[in-house]
Amino acid sequence: MPRVLIIEDDRAVREGVRLALRRQGHDVAAAVTGEDGLEQLRSFRPDAVVLDLMLPGMSGLEVCRRIRAHHQVPIIMATARGDDADIVVGLEAGADDYVVKPVRARVLDARIRAVLRRVGGASDGHATPRVEHHGDLVIDRAGLTVTHQGRPVALGPSELRLLLTLSASAGQVFSRQQLLEAVWEHDYHGDARLVDACVKRLRAKIGEPAGQPRHVHTVRGFGYRFGAR
Incomplete structure (x- = not known):
C-alpha cells in the first residue's frame, strides 16, 4: 500500500x-x-x-x-x-x-x-548496455545509479527517468511532448514546464556548466537531445 x-x-x-x-x-x-x-x-x-x-x-x-x-x-x-x-x-x-x-x-x-x-521501475524499455560511460558521466541502468567524475549523483525519480530516456537513444531529438509521455506518463497535451525545469535540475546535478551543456542539449523549437555535439 x-x-x-x-x-x-x-x-x-x-x-x-x-x-x-x-x-x-x-x-x-x-x-x-x-x-x-x-x-x-x-x-x-x-x-x-x-x-x-x-x-x-x-x-x-x-x-x-x-x-x-x-x-x-x-x-x-x-x-x-x-x-x-x-x-x-x-x-x-x-x-x-x-x-x-x-x-x-x-x-x-x-x-x-x-x-x-x-x-x-525506472527502466525505459530500451535494449542498452548495463553500464554506459559518457566521458565523466557513468550510468548504471541495472543498478539505477549515476556517477559524475567518480562521485554518486543523487537524482530524483523524474530526473533519473529523464536521463535514462534521453541517453538510451543518444543523438535522437525528443520533443517535450514525447518526454512528457515517456517520463511523466502525461498522455494529453501536457505542460512543457515540467520538462524544462527537470532538465535544468538534471544539468546542474551532472555538472553541466550554465549555457555549455556537454550531455543534454537543447534543440531550439523542438526539445532535447543527449550526446556529444
Missing part, C-alpha cells in the same frame, strides 16, 4: 484529499504546517509527498527545498495558483509534478501512481 504524506493547512482540502486517497488504496498521513510535515517525513517515511505551495510560516517552497536536500522521495506540488512563475519556482525547487487546486482525486491518484512507477 503506497504511503502518502499530505502537507496542507486548509482543513477541508486536507481531509478531502486524505479520504479520497484512502479510498484509492493509499496509506495516508497529514500535516498542517511545514515543520510538522518535515517531522512526519522522518517518522512516517512516505513513498510520496503531496505538498501545498502556500503554507503559513515555512513556505511550501522552503519545505520542498529541505526535503530535496536530504531525500529523493517524490514530491507533487499542489497550488491554488495557475501562475507560471509560482509553478516554475516550485518545479525548480525539486518538485516532480504538480496539480492545481481544486484537486481532483482521480487525477492526483494517477499522478502519485505514475511517479511511484518512476521510482520503482
Whole structure:
C-alpha cells in the first residue's frame, strides 16, 4: 500500500484529499504546517509527498527545498495558483509534478501512481548496455545509479527517468511532448514546464556548466537531445 504524506493547512482540502486517497488504496498521513510535515517525513517515511505551495510560516517552497536536500522521495506540488512563475519556482525547487487546486482525486491518484512507477521501475524499455560511460558521466541502468567524475549523483525519480530516456537513444531529438509521455506518463497535451525545469535540475546535478551543456542539449523549437555535439 503506497504511503502518502499530505502537507496542507486548509482543513477541508486536507481531509478531502486524505479520504479520497484512502479510498484509492493509499496509506495516508497529514500535516498542517511545514515543520510538522518535515517531522512526519522522518517518522512516517512516505513513498510520496503531496505538498501545498502556500503554507503559513515555512513556505511550501522552503519545505520542498529541505526535503530535496536530504531525500529523493517524490514530491507533487499542489497550488491554488495557475501562475507560471509560482509553478516554475516550485518545479525548480525539486518538485516532480504538480496539480492545481481544486484537486481532483482521480487525477492526483494517477499522478502519485505514475511517479511511484518512476521510482520503482525506472527502466525505459530500451535494449542498452548495463553500464554506459559518457566521458565523466557513468550510468548504471541495472543498478539505477549515476556517477559524475567518480562521485554518486543523487537524482530524483523524474530526473533519473529523464536521463535514462534521453541517453538510451543518444543523438535522437525528443520533443517535450514525447518526454512528457515517456517520463511523466502525461498522455494529453501536457505542460512543457515540467520538462524544462527537470532538465535544468538534471544539468546542474551532472555538472553541466550554465549555457555549455556537454550531455543534454537543447534543440531550439523542438526539445532535447543527449550526446556529444
